[in-house]
Amino acid sequence: MCLHPQRTQIVILGLGGQGILFVTRVLAEAAISEGWDVLSTETHGMAQRGGAVESHVKFGGFESPLVRLGKADAAIALDRSRADAAQAFLRPDGMAFVNTPEGCDAAAIARELNAPRGANLVLLGRAAAAAPRLFPSRDKILAALERLSPPHGVEANRRAFLKGGEGA
Numbered sequence: 001m002c003l004h005p006q007r008t009q010i011v012i013l014g015l016g017g018q019g020i021l022f023v024t025r026v027l028a029e030a031a032i033s034e035g036w037d038v039l040s041t042e043t044h045g046m047a048q049r050g051g052a053v054e055s056h057v058k059f060g061g062f063e064s065p066l067v068r069l070g071k072a073d074a075a076i077a078l079d080r081s082r083a084d085a086a087q088a089f090l091r092p093d094g095m096a097f098v099n100t101p102e103g104c105d106a107a108a109i110a111r112e113l114n115a116p117r118g119a120n121l122v123l124l125g126r127a128a129a130a131a132p133r134l135f136p137s138r139d140k141i142l143a144a145l146e147r148l149s150p151p152h153g154v155e156a157n158r159r160a161f162l163k164g165g166e167g168a
Contacts, residue, residue, distance in 0.1 A: 007060030008134050009067045011089040014078030014099075014119035016051040019120035022148070024055040027125070028117055030136035031059050052082065059136075074134050076127055078096070078106070081150035097127040097133075104167060118160030121145070124165025138165065151156055 010027070014020045024040050031038045043066065058068040067089055071138045075086035077098040086096050099106040099119055106122035113122075128135040135141070142158060149157045 006133070007062065008058065009056045009062075009072045010059075010074045011067050011132065012055045012057070012073045012076045012078070013082040013088065014053055014085050014120070015064070015081070018053070018078040019117065020053045020055050020078060023120050024057055025125050025139060026121075026144045026148055027057050027136065029139040029148060031057075033140050033143065034136050036136070036137070037061055041065035052085075054082075069164075074127060074131055076123055078123060082114055095131050096132070098125055100160050103165070104164070106164065109163055113156070113159050113163060115156040115160050116139075118156055121157050122164035125161040126167055127137035127164075128161075129165035129167075 004112065012020050012023055021042060028038050028040045038059055039062050042055045056065055058065060068085065069088050071091055072089040072094050074075045074095045075089050077083050077086040077096065080098065080100050083098045087096060091094055098105060104123060104126045106119040109122045110116050110118040128138060128141060141161065145157050145161060146154055
């Protein structure tokens with residue numbers, strides 16, 4: 001494995017059932033296919049639908065998978081209720097991507113695509129396009145999506161990710 005060109009820390013927050021763990025797995029697999037060292041973990045929360053869920057992903061030479069408050073390069077909040085927690089994780093120059101009508105209304109975009117469960121991938125697409133130096137390449141993310149999505153969901157997931165990237 002090799003190091004990411006820079007050490008990167010990303011936190012993904014939301015509620016159970018929003019696909020936080022799926023986004024984490026996609027990012028980790030895409031980064032591994034880039035040849036980067038990767039650490040990831042799920043913390044604080046319940047896997048039950050509606051409970052707070054948080055996951056951490058690090059690229060580069062880290063020893064612990066947990067991102068400390070004030071240290072994340074990027075935070076992706078799939079629910080407005082998790083925006084404050086996302087901000088708390090960010091470093092002063094970090095970037096937040098929040099599913100809100102004022103920012104990226106990922107839920108509305110996913111509904112327009114007839115893929116209402118795809119808001120997580122819309123927001124991932126937005127983040128990866130807006131901050132490409134922090135994320136694996138679009139091609140590696142798409143390849144990971146194709147590997148990890150159920151056969152009936154591959155095309156919808158692909159469309160959601162690509163549509164999110166258009167608005168960056």
